[in-house]
Amino acid sequence: VAAKLNSYGFFRTQGFIGGKWVDAYDGKTIEVTNPATGEVIANIACMGGKEAKDAIASAYDAFRTWSKFTASERSKCLRKWYDLIIANKEKLGELITLEQGKPLKEAIGEVSLGASYLEFYAEEAKRIYGDIVPTTSADRRLFLLKQPVGVVAAITPWNFPFAMITRKVGPALAAGCTMVIKPSELTPLTALAAAELANQAGIPPGVVNVVMGNAPEIGDALLASHEVRKITFTGSTAVGKKLMAGAAGTVKKVSLELGGNAPCIIFDDADIEVAIKGTLGAKFRNTGQTCICANRILVQEGIYDKFARAFSNAVNNLKVGDGFSEGAVLGPLINEAAVQKVETLLQDAVSKGAEVLVGGKRHGLGFTFYEPTVISNVNNEMRISREEVFGPVAPLLRFKTEEEAISIANDTDAGLAAYVFGANVQRTWRVAEALEYGIVGINEGLVSSEVTPHGGVKQSGLGREGSKYGMDEYLEIKYVCLGNM
Ligand code: ADP
Numbered sequence: 001v002a003a004k005l006n007s008y009g010f011f012r013t014q015g016f017i018g019g020k021w022v023d024a025y026d027g028k029t030i031e032v033t034n035p036a037t038g039e040v041i042a043n044i045a046c047m048g049g050k051e052a053k054d055a056i057a058s059a060y061d062a063f064r065t066w067s068k069f070t071a072s073e074r075s076k077c078l079r080k081w082y083d084l085i086i087a088n089k090e091k092l093g094e095l096i097t098l099e100q101g102k103p104l105k106e107a108i109g110e111v112s113l114g115a116s117y118l119e120f121y122a123e124e125a126k127r128i129y130g131d132i133v134p135t136t137s138a139d140r141r142l143f144l145l146k147q148p149v150g151v152v153a154a155i156t157p158w159n160f161p162f163a164m165i166t167r168k169v170g171p172a173l174a175a176g177c178t179m180v181i182k183p184s185e186l187t188p189l190t191a192l193a194a195a196e197l198a199n200q201a202g203i204p205p206g207v208v209n210v211v212m213g214n215a216p217e218i219g220d221a222l223l224a225s226h227e228v229r230k231i232t233f234t235g236s237t238a239v240g241k242k243l244m245a246g247a248a249g250t251v252k253k254v255s256l257e258l259g260g261n262a263p264c265i266i267f268d269d270a271d272i273e274v275a276i277k278g279t280l281g282a283k284f285r286n287t288g289q290t291c292i293c294a295n296r297i298l299v300q301e302g303i304y305d306k307f308a309r310a311f312s313n314a315v316n317n318l319k320v321g322d323g324f325s326e327g328a329v330l331g332p333l334i335n336e337a338a339v340q341k342v343e344t345l346l347q348d349a350v351s352k353g354a355e356v357l358v359g360g361k362r363h364g365l366g367f368t369f370y371e372p373t374v375i376s377n378v379n380n381e382m383r384i385s386r387e388e389v390f391g392p393v394a395p396l397l398r399f400k401t402e403e404e405a406i407s408i409a410n411d412t413d414a415g416l417a418a419y420v421f422g423a424n425v426q427r428t429w430r431v432a433e434a435l436e437y438g439i440v441g442i443n444e445g446l447v448s449s450e451v452t453p454h455g456g457v458k459q460s461g462l463g464r465e466g467s468k469y470g471m472d473e474y475l476e477i478k479y480v481c482l483g484n485m
Pocket of ligand 1: 184
């Protein structure tokens with residue numbers, strides 16, 4: 001593995017501050033492991049508040065010049081970064097599989113998706129238009145300018161080590177902001193590789209900085225800084241709330257993409273093949289470890305037994321394996337804690353009357369592999385319906401009417417993604433309108449793209465990522481009044 005990693009032109013283990021690769025100031029390191037084998041694949045710099053402060057200073061310094069680049073110049077830099085990523089797509093995918101575990105094909109898919117944000121925002125950079133407002137008096141002219149918010153801190157999770165970064169950095173850089181990125185310590189190598197490719201693309205020193213190690217300490221330094229004007233975060237609701245509270249001290253802008261509890265509603269008239277394919281995609285992508293994964297599968301009583309049988313069969317056929325093994329569609333979970341959470345939620349459900357149809361235990365492959373699982377007779381009071389499973393367990397809940405489905409679906413504090421399967425267009429549309437969610441897939445389980453806004457309502461977060469709206473998160477509107485003409 002070491003030889004393979006070192007052959008990549010972008011393999012880095014130090015932090016990236018002001019265009020330089022640096023060790024932790026006290027020389028500390030932490031291990032990064034392959035979840036599929038438990039093998040240590042790298043020792044990375046374990047940084048803290050001091051390094052974070054220097055990264056902020058670099059970003060603040062670079063902001064002065066980067067924000068003055070023309071839109072076209074920023075666009076070209078992003079485009080060049082995109083091109084380098086695409087040229088290294090397979091290798092970056094291998095790195096993701098190594099540290100995160102997802103099957104290689106899915107990892108390469110993540111690189112494509114992640115890169116698409118850079119391409120999209122390279123284009124959008126040129127279309128950040130202001131406004132001229134019709135005046136309220138003859139001797140005044142009213143202008144609205146769009147300006148970058150300043151230094152942005154991004155804190156990102158391990159489930160998409162690449163795409164969760166580009167989704168933030170793409171629009172931020174396009175807008176003229178500079179960044180300090182704190183990737184997950186479980187998957188930092190992809191973030192560091194992305195930074196090295198940014199460096200190779202000619203993105204100036206200090207525009208993109210990466211620090212990692214002691215997450216709470218780095219987080220506190222980012223929150224305390226008066227220079228960091230925005231925090232953008234993807235991760236757990238608990239940490240998101242802490243960051244939001246911490247941002248109050250300096251009144252930073254916040255964008256939060258937090259936990260979901262996606263309902264997947266299947267009506268009696270659904271095309272069963274479409275519903276199964278869509279539900280499999282929505283549930284088992286990334287081995288169930290995404291915030292838009294179907295967490296509760298609500299099936300109408302008329303189709304319940306038929307769906308449960310056919311879906312169980314399909315799940316039984318999902319191949320589990322090391323992400324590098326041929327044909328694997330489900331990899332390991334990220335770590336032991338993740339497996340234990342799945343076990344706890346499953347035990348709670350079974351103790352309250354749920355029935356295991358398929359799977360239900362650790363996989364024979366050992367480590368953090370878990371069997372793809374379907375459980376039946378779940379209700380909305382069980383912990384598995386209240387919390388994100390973040391693993392390959394599909395809970396089936398039975399419902400009778402459209403009203404009941406909507407009521408169960410909305411009975412949660414989360415509101416990120418929801419899915420509806422059915423042939424009656426009017427009904428699926430009514431349900432889509434009634435769902436208190438930021439994203440709804442109708443007869444479709446995979447809905448993410450760079451051209452559409454991703455984000456939640458209620459406690460799933462604030463703000464949107466992707467699409468033209470994603471750019472607004474990194475822009476301030478300045479009103480300029482020219483008077484006494
Ligand atoms: P997950 O369950 O997806 O790991 P977390 O919210 O724990 O979600 O982690 C998401 C990101 O938040 C990671 O980069 C993690 O290191 C970071 N993080 C965790 N705790 C803190 C904290 N107190 N301050 C700042 N960042 C944190």
